[in-house]
Amino acid sequence: MNGADFLQLDPNSAPQGARMAWLTEQLRAGIADGRLAQGVRLPSSRVLADELSMSRGTVVEAYHRLMEEGLVVSNRGGGTTVANVIPATAATPAAQQPQDPGRADGDGIDISSGMPDLSAFPRAAWSRAERKVLSTATSRELGYADPQGVPALREALAGWLARSRGVVAEPDQIIVTAGVTGALSLLAQVLRNRGVTTCAVEDPGADGNRRILDYWMDGLVPVPVDEDGLSVDALAQTSTRAVIATPAHQFPTGVVLSPERRRALVAWADRANGVVIEDDYDAEYRYDRAPVRAMQGLSPERVVHVSSLSKVLAPALRVGWMVAPAHLRDELAEKRWATDLGSPALMQLTLAELLETGALERHLRTLRKKHRERRDAAVEAIAHFLPGCKIEGIAAGLHLVVMLPEHLDDKVVTERAKREGIAVHPLSRHGFTTGVPGLVIGYGPHPIPVLEQALRRLGRIVAGCTS
Template identity: 60%
Template sequence: MTRGSDFLQLDPSDIPRGGRTEWLVNALRSAIAGGVLPVGTRLPPTRAFAAELGLARGTVVEAYQRLTEQGLLTAARGAGTVVAARPVRSPAPVPSSGSWEPTVFDGDVIDLATGLPDLAAFPRAAWLRAERAVLSGTDTRSLGYAPPQGTPELRAELSAWLARSRGVRAAPERIVITAGVTGALSILARVLRNRGRTTIAREDPGADGNRAILDHWTDSTVPVRVDADGIDTAALAATGARVVLVTPAHQFPTGVVLSPERRRALVDWARERDGLVIEDDYDAEYRYDRSPVSALHGLDPSRVAYTSSLSKTLAPALRSGWLVPPAHLLEEVVEARWAVDLGSPSLPQLALAALLRDGTIARHLRTMRSRHRVRRDAAVAAVREHLPGCPVLGVAAGLHLLVLLPPDLDDREAAARAERVGVAVQPLSRHRTVPGPPGLVIAYAGQGPARLREAIARMGATIRL
């Protein structure tokens, strides 16, 4: 007699031992993608579902966990496991520009292009508790306009947090709450423009998002090459620029750490030219195989404007970040923050202050470091297996890898081929101004180990090194 489940009419009788978890994951994912399991559907309890299918309970638990890691399911106490989202469908295939014929892929896209943390791990319950506590304890004055610089409560907690975690010593009155790093860069660029600083140097390769923001607010940006020690400070000096944007703790996209010699040289450059270093402390919280690297800001707070955000710590949806400008820019920065929209909403700031104060953020980061390390290891192992001979950079920290390709390959074509088989990945050339070696930037934090292995196997098969 065939044993199966009335739920989705699944029949595992012909699935070989050892492949049952993957079979169940694929069956549930297909049902979610096809609308058979709409968002909000409650799945059977793992014990009952396993009994109906004749499988070990651990198989069902693992399948649910993988789909939760992909953001398709969510588990809440008292509510069971519920469908949270449908998979993203791949776009229509792009016609091939060469002799290689694309594989038409009509499944869900595995996103290795978006540099996000594991959003499925967002501490929803803790955030809701903090919001309820804030609302229950808030007087009417707190429901009015917050200072444009940010609530005193959050700035006080951030002052202590940044000193402990990043070596940034800034009194609460020196911190400005912004709409992420993008908000900080926009405000700084406008303030600097008013002071006649209309050209900003930047790392090359460097994050194309930051480049786009600076290009919007300034007359020009100047690319400065990055090597194994970080930004080339001699090349920077030759540009004549007096402002530079850097990611010294974990450079995007190369993953290199700015060397001690370059750190000193960069600060000296700013002092000699009455210049400013804008430090984007990009994903510095995530380190796996190396000791913490303190923020550059501590070398000279009068020449370094420090900025970071919660986008890589909690979620970009919060749009919460901060800026610590040099003292001589603070008044103008606060005025510019006021002129934009009177400042950030105060209730989320108060909730975040509570989570910093009670240690929730620190505990969340410890959990995320462990989870992301496992995903990093899975991605590196898969690259070595399916893209043999390709160097992997930036593995010691952060949320992404850089895989260098053979020099005769076009990384944009490689990324296009990957997309045709359902894998979204960024070509390194997207982040370059000056041509250089080809590569692929792989953001691994948002996918579970199994999905990472699947995605990189697909990439390896289609790129055909």
């Protein structure tokens, strides 16, 4: 392939001091949108460097980054070629798609979810870790695992959660689950056994959590959210003894539960003999603010900390965990055993290896930088294509909220967007009450050009609804 024509790259558009990052993103985008198909050979680093007037080291480092992400492979004597990667924007065959009322018709662009860049999954690091596990796993490790989780993973998680989230936990307090959904299902069943049959939820709050809890519990109690997070005063007016909250980054508004509210929430749990379920779903991603510690450290006996690797690696892994208070742990572990004997051991051992070698944290640093760039591009595009619409929740996470003019119905807007090939969630989908109209936009999965295209079309749709 001739470097002069390669992806029509314009080196003049590369920011000063960030040319390697720019080149990496351009190549990654080409793989994600299918312009660089599986098996396509990239120009040699020398040729591409010459054509772009860059140092060869810049191109070599860009290729190396993509190799670490598993997007390209280096063939001895055969140059660098694109690996077997499913583009992030490729449509899943309809027969395999989960039923989602927000999905775009046809081969559209889905900006409805707070997903990470799945094309950046660290395939090379995963393969190395998996090969090591397969070559070193003992007969005992290949047998039936502890239903709470493989000890090596629980030990690695305890250390990682302590240094990254301030979680206070010994390995035997951690229960490995099938994602946050698995954790909530176990918790709901154990709480029901103890006479806790209702759960308070944030309003607005995560629709997925609400649906899971509603399946297991007799009722859900909505509690309003304001600029300081969950209203503990409103919670105290209810008779429920369980509440689920997203303290570090409220979904979907993006607000942080204030220190005063955190202390008040723990005090409520003490008075009510209750449980606070802390969903720490995407606290790894922060851009314009200092890290926010997990609530669990304030009251390990009242707060059940749950999270997963869906936002760091991929939802398909179905790996999550909960840090259980001592008075719930044995019953939760027994319920895990009775459900399915626990999670697959080989995957847990592979994840333990990624944590112990630091590969997972290196991957997270790469993702955080990439997602910040996409967040910045999304904010700029919204300001341009949806002028006058306020943007909230931009300081962290993988999504933001665009507030629409008050006279619009956000469900009508999203239905029109769906017909135009853009999947986006209405803010009202996540609330018990109608509230103010808005759109919840996920920017993590898509390269910047795809994001800009989707937001340009969305701007036209909103303008058409307004006129």
